[in-house]
Amino acid sequence: MCRLLLRAPHQDIHHMLTTTHVKTTICSAFCRTVSFTSFSRTSSQRLSPATFWSICPSSTRTRRLSSFHQCQKFPDQFRSLCNGVQLRQVILSSHRCQKNGGIFGLTELQRATITTSPRKDMMSTKEKEPVMSPENVEMRRMLRDIFTTAVDSVMPRSMLEKMVHFNAKLNVLTVAERNYSVNRNVFVVGFGKAVLGMARVVEDLLGEHIIKGILSIPDGARKDLEKAGKKDMLLSEGSKICVQEGASNNLPDNNAFRAARDINKLISNLTSKDIVIVLMSGGGSALLPYPIEPLDMDDVINTTRELFNHGATIGDVNTVRKHLEVLKGGGLAKAAMPAQVISLIISDVIGDSLDLIASGPTVRSTYSPHRCLEVISRLNAGKAIPERVLTMLQSRKTILSRQSQVTADPRGGVTECVVDDKTDWSRVHNVLVGTNNIVCSAAAHCAEQLGFVSLVLSAELCGEARQVGVVMAKLAQYITACYHPRVGTTADSDLIMLELNIAKHGISKNKLNEIAVKARNAQNLKKPMCIVAGGETTVTITGTGMGGRSQEMALTAGIQLQKGFQVFKERRPQARVFFLSAGTDGQDGPTRAAGALVDENFMADALAQGLNPQKFLDNNDAYNFFSQFYRSKDLVVTGLTGTNVMDIQLLVVRI
Numbered sequence: 001m002c003r004l005l006l007r008a009p010h011q012d013i014h015h016m017l018t019t020t021h022v023k024t025t026i027c028s029a030f031c032r033t034v035s036f037t038s039f040s041r042t043s044s045q046r047l048s049p050a051t052f053w054s055i056c057p058s059s060t061r062t063r064r065l066s067s068f069h070q071c072q073k074f075p076d077q078f079r080s081l082c083n084g085v086q087l088r089q090v091i092l093s094s095h096r097c098q099k100n101g102g103i104f105g106l107t108e109l110q111r112a113t114i115t116t117s118p119r120k121d122m123m124s125t126k127e128k129e130p131v132m133s134p135e136n137v138e139m140r141r142m143l144r145d146i147f148t149t150a151v152d153s154v155m156p157r158s159m160l161e162k163m164v165h166f167n168a169k170l171n172v173l174t175v176a177e178r179n180y181s182v183n184r185n186v187f188v189v190g191f192g193k194a195v196l197g198m199a200r201v202v203e204d205l206l207g208e209h210i211i212k213g214i215l216s217i218p219d220g221a222r223k224d225l226e227k228a229g230k231k232d233m234l235l236s237e238g239s240k241i242c243v244q245e246g247a248s249n250n251l252p253d254n255n256a257f258r259a260a261r262d263i264n265k266l267i268s269n270l271t272s273k274d275i276v277i278v279l280m281s282g283g284g285s286a287l288l289p290y291p292i293e294p295l296d297m298d299d300v301i302n303t304t305r306e307l308f309n310h311g312a313t314i315g316d317v318n319t320v321r322k323h324l325e326v327l328k329g330g331g332l333a334k335a336a337m338p339a340q341v342i343s344l345i346i347s348d349v350i351g352d353s354l355d356l357i358a359s360g361p362t363v364r365s366t367y368s369p370h371r372c373l374e375v376i377s378r379l380n381a382g383k384a385i386p387e388r389v390l391t392m393l394q395s396r397k398t399i400l401s402r403q404s405q406v407t408a409d410p411r412g413g414v415t416e417c418v419v420d421d422k423t424d425w426s427r428v429h430n431v432l433v434g435t436n437n438i439v440c441s442a443a444a445h446c447a448e449q450l451g452f453v454s455l456v457l458s459a460e461l462c463g464e465a466r467q468v469g470v471v472m473a474k475l476a477q478y479i480t481a482c483y484h485p486r487v488g489t490t491a492d493s494d495l496i497m498l499e500l501n502i503a504k505h506g507i508s509k510n511k512l513n514e515i516a517v518k519a520r521n522a523q524n525l526k527k528p529m530c531i532v533a534g535g536e537t538t539v540t541i542t543g544t545g546m547g548g549r550s551q552e553m554a555l556t557a558g559i560q561l562q563k564g565f566q567v568f569k570e571r572r573p574q575a576r577v578f579f580l581s582a583g584t585d586g587q588d589g590p591t592r593a594a595g596a597l598v599d600e601n602f603m604a605d606a607l608a609q610g611l612n613p614q615k616f617l618d619n620n621d622a623y624n625f626f627s628q629f630y631r632s633k634d635l636v637v638t639g640l641t642g643t644n645v646m647d648i649q650l651l652v653v654r655i
C-alpha cells in the first residue's frame with residue numbers, strides 16, 4: 001500500500017480519502033479495513049465497494065467517513081489502516097464527528113491529523129524531500145516568471161528613462177516636460193530601496209555635471225545587486241556619488257541617521273544656481289531619519305516599530321514620523337533652498353500620495369499633531385509609544401489649538417495648519433516616475449503572453465493581510481463557480497452567497513461581473529485565468545513569530561482554500577488554484593523572502609508534512625512555516641530587487 005500513496009510522503013488520510021483522486025487500490029484497502037459495503041441508488045448495477053468509493057462524489061465520501069467516525073471501532077480500524085501504510089503515529093483525539101459538521105471542517109481535519117516523520121520511500125531518493133507533481137512544478141514556475149517579469153518592468157532605468165532626458169549639446173535637462181539648464185551644478189541625494197539604480201541612470205545622463213552625491217540605501221542592497229549581476233544598477237567606477245548603507249529590515253538606525261546628517265549638510269549651503277536631484281522611493285523614510293530635538297534615534301526607532309506592529313498603514317506611520325523628524329514633511333526641500341529641487345519619486349504608497357512616499361521630504365506638508373495622536377489612539381498604541389513622543393505631540397497640539405491659522409475640523413475643533421515658512425515651493429519639482437499600476441499591468445500582460453486570460457483586480461489592495469488572503473481564496477471559488485454556473489430556473493445560490501461574501505470585503509459588484517465575464521471567456525478559450533492585484537496590506541502582530549504581510553496572506557489563503565474550495569471542487573473536480581503574494585522590493589517583513597505561494601492542496605500537504613498552518617498563522621510565523629513546508633520551495637526568494645512599488649498578488653484558477 002505504501003507504494004501506492006500518491007503525492008506527499010505522509011499524506012493526511014482523511015483528505016486523501018475524500019478527494020476524488022484516490023487510486024482504486026487505496027480505496028480497496030480502505031474499504032476492506034473499515035468493512036465498507038457499497039450501495040448505489042442510481043445504478044441497478046452492483047458495484048464493488050472500492051469502485052463505488054472511487055467514483056462517488058467527495059460529499060458522499062465525506063458523509064461516509066463521518067458515519068465511520070460515529071462507530072466505536074473506527075479509531076482502531078483507522079489506526080490499523082494507517083499502520084498498513086506505515087504512517088507512524090496517528091492522532092485521533094476524537095472519534096466522534098461533530099454532529100452538525102457533516103463535512104470535515106478544518107478543526108476536525110486537524111484533530112485527525114496524522115503526524116509522522118518523513119518516510120524514506122515517499123521521498124525522491126536523491127533529494128530526500130517531498131515530491132511535487134510536474135503540473136505543480138510547472139504552474140509554480142509560471143507564477144514566478146510572471147512575478148519576475150512584472151518586477152523587471154518597474155526597474156528604475158525603464159521608468160526613469162521615460163521621464164528624464166538630457167540634451168548634451170544644449171546642456172538641457174528635461175524632466176516631465178520642464179527644462180533645466182545644467183552646467184556642473186548638480187548635486188544628487190537619494191534614499192530608498194530603488195535609489196541606487198536611479199542614481200546610475202542620472203549618472204549615465206549627466207556624468208561630469210554632477211558635483212557630488214550621497215545615497216542612503218538598505219543594508220546589503222548593493223551586494224544583492226552585485227550578486228544578481230545587475231551592473232547597470234550600480235554606480236560607475238570613480239563615481240562622485242557615495243553610498244551609505246543602513247536601516248536593516250526597514251527600521252531607522254544610527255547608520256541611516258549618519259547618512260541623513262551628511263545629506264542635510266551637503267544640501268544646506270547651496271546657491272540658487274545649483275540643482276539638487278532628489279531620488280526617493282519606498283524605504284526612504286527609514287533611510288532618512290533625523291529626529292527633531294529633544295527626541296533621539298531611540299524615540300524614532302521605537303515609534304516606527306510599534307506603529308507597524310499595531311497594524312499601521314504606511315500612511316499612518318508616515319503621518320506621525322513627518323512630525324518627529326527634521327527632513328520629512330518638506331524639510332529636505334527647505335534645507336536645500338535656494339537651490340532648484342527636482343525630485344524623482346517611485347511610489348510605494350497606495351494612491352501615490354506624494355506627501356506620504358518616504359514621508360514627503362520635498363513636498364509641502366500640513367502640520368497636524370492632532371492627526372498623529374488620532375492615529376496612535378486608533379491603533380491603540382499609546383502605551384507602546386515613547387513618553388517623550390507623546391508629550392511632544394500633546395504640547396504641540398495645545399499650542400496649535402491656540403493659534404489662529406488653522407483648519408477647522410468638521411467635527412469641531414482645530415486639526416491642522418499649513419506651516420508658514422519662507423520656502424519658495426515653485427522651485428521644487430516633484431515627479432512621480434513609478435507606481436504599482438505599472439507592475440500590475442506588466443503582470444497581466446505577461447500572464448496573457450503565457451496563455452492565461454488575465455484581469456487586474458486593483459492596484460490599491462489594503463487591509464489586514466489575513467483578511468485579504470481569505471478574500472483571495474473566495475475569489476478562487478467564485479471564478480471556479482463562474483466557469484461552471486448551475487443553469488436552470490433557480491439561481492445559483494452558492495454563487496450568490498459567494499458574491500455577497502466577497503462584496504462585504506470591498507470588491508464591487510461591477511468588478512465581480514467583470515471577473516465573471518473573463519471567467520466565461522477563459523472557459524470558452526479553454527485557458528486558465530490569472531487575477532492580478534497590487535497594493536500593500538498590514539499585519540497586526542500578536543504573535544512572536546517571523547513573517548511578512550505577503551507570506552501571511554499566502555498562508556491564510558492556503559488555509560481558506562481548504563475550508564471553502566471543496567464545495568466548488570465537486571462541480572469541477574479538476575479545478576486547480578495557485579496563489580502568489582510577494583513584495584516587489586524582494587523583502588517581506590524582516591525575512592529573507594519576498595513572499596510565498598500556495599495551491600488548493602496546501603492544507604492537506606502541510607498536514608501531511610507534519611505542519612499545522614493555523615498554528616503558525618496564530619503566531620505570525622509564516623516565514624518559519626514556509627521555510628519548512630516543501631523545504632522552503634514555496635517561498636519566493638529574490639534578494640533585494642533594487643526597486644519598490646509595494647506588493648503584487650497573482651491568483652490563478654485552472655479548470
Ligand SMILES: Nc1ncnc2c1ncn2[C@@H]1O[C@H](COP(=O)(O)OP(=O)(O)O)[C@@H](O)[C@H]1O
Pocket residue numbers: 249250282283308309311314537538539540541544545546547548549552583585587588589590620621622
Ligand atoms: N512576524 C510577522 N508576520 C507578519 N508580518 C510581519 C511580521 N513582522 C513584521 N511584519 C510586517 O512587515 C511589515 C514591514 O515589512 P516590510 O516588507 O519591511 O515593509 P515595506 O515593504 O513596506 O518596506 C510591517 O507591516 C509589519 O507589520
Ligand SMILES: O=C(O)[C@H](O)COP(=O)(O)O
Pocket residue numbers: 250281282283284285286314318348349356357358359644646
Ligand atoms: O516600502 C517601504 O519600505 C515602506 O512602505 C516604507 O516606505 P516609505 O519609505 O515610503 O515610508
